[in-house]
Amino acid sequence: MVLLHADADSFFASVVLRRRPDLVPVPVAVSAHVFVASPNYPARARGVRGGMLVHEALRICPELVVIDVPRTEVEEASDALFDIFHQSAHTVEPGSMEEGFLDPGTSDVGAAVELARTIRRRAMVELGLPVSVGIGRTKLMAKLASRAAKPDGLYVIDAQREAELRSSLPVGDVWGIGAHTKERLRLIGVHRLHDLDRISPDELKRVCGTTMSSRLQRIREGTDEATLHPVEGRTSLSSEGSITGFARPDWTPTELVAACTLRVCRRAERAGLAAAGLSLTVKSEAVGPVIVLKHQAPDPTSDLNYWAAVSRDLLTQQTLPRVVGVRVTLTGLVPPNRIPPTLF
Structure with missing residues (x-):
């Protein structure tokens, strides 16, 4: 197999550069809010990385061209x-x-x-x-x-x-291992996959938990996951954005929600899908979990006016802390020919 x-x-940068070929050889970063979402390779060569603050990226690469995400x-x-x-x-x-x-x-x-x-x-x-x-x-x-x-x-x-990698690969290069787990493994002398051979299963489980220890052992043995888990048709579509962007006027929460709703509804319409529900995820400056507001439609619909009114109402139905970003998700997507008939 x-x-x-x-x-x-x-x-993100490649999408932008399609219409700006003049920028291909120069350092470019696409930003989301105040962070670098995607630097091109000339920017990476100068030390710019995804997730970096824009002002930090500009400090290490003053010639960097920063473009707001074209959502x-x-x-x-x-x-x-x-x-x-x-x-x-x-x-x-x-x-x-x-x-x-x-x-x-x-x-x-x-x-x-x-x-x-x-x-x-x-x-x-x-x-x-x-x-x-x-x-x-x-x-x-x-x-x-x-x-x-x-x-x-x-x-x-x-x-x-493959045989070489299953022995010599640094554990930090294993997909899914973060900095915290990497450091815990380092403390017990596990730097590369072959170092796992001298660590008992119980000690490995103590250090990085049952799931990760089992995964690491399977990787070392060559029995790690090879089964795909497909999405059989789209059941949801999302669009998100930030209040603040780079070198553009800030949007109000209402303007941002309206823009995200328009984008996601147009995508659903092009895909020939109708939605049974909408969820609005609000990110705020407040510390704590994001706020998720939901609405279920009487029947699946792709009507932009309907969903625009729903998202607007969800945003205003309760007092929210200062909003910095939102995500609008259409859920329960079905083709129009699968919408059940209304029963009277």
């Missing part, structure tokens, strides 16, 4: 990219809006490579987006391969390379 991991390179364009590009994934592969498991695991429906590496080339070619020709694809026997190996393929490449981890 082989799997593909397809990942659009510097996704509509990014979300539409993501939809189109996943259309290519679904049209090309037997099964798709989304990872984020720009990457996912793909089952090519074959165990032949040569056929998988040809499929990867087709996906990369279509993404560039049809969408103007560079996509790196990795091929491996398990999810971890496919993801490691796509990392090795960047930028804009294709890489295969064969059996020999």
Whole structure:
């Protein structure tokens, strides 16, 4: 069995650069609120990283061109990219809006490579987006391969390379291991996967918990996950944004909710889907969990005016702390021909 991991390179920045070819060779970062969402590779070469504060990025790279996230364009590009994934592969498991695991429906590496080339070619020709694809026997190996393929490449981890990685790979490079777990493993002398061999299962479980210890042992043994969990049709679509952007006027919460609702409704309409519900997730300056407000429609609908009124009412139905960002999600999506008839 082989799997593909397809990942659009510097996704937000790549989307912007399609209409700004003059900026391709210079450092560019797309920002969300006050953070860098996606730097291009010239910016990365100068030390700019995703998640960095914009003012810090400008300090280390004064020539950096900062552009506010074009939410509509990014979300539409993501939809189109996943259309290519679904049209090309037997099964798709989304990872984020720009990457996912793909089952090519074959165990032949040569056929998988040809499929990867087709996906990369279509993404560039049809969408103007560079996509790196990795091929491996398990999810971890496919993801490691796509990392090795960047930028804009294709890489295969064969059996020999897989055996090497299962011994020498630094634990910090294992997908899903964060800084806290990495440090706890370091304290017991686990720096690379082969260091696990001298750690008892009980000690490993004590250090990083039952789930992670079991996963690490499976990775070392080569029995880690290779099964994809597809989304059989979209059941929800989301659009989000921030009150404050870079070099643009701040929006009011009402304006931001209206913009997000418009974007997500247009995406649902293009996909031929009607929604049974809407949830509004509000992020505030207050410390604590986000606030989630929900509404269920009497019948699934794609009517923008209906959902715009719903989201506006949800925003004003209670006193909210100072809003910094929102996410509007249409839920219970179904094709119009599956909407049950109204019973009288």
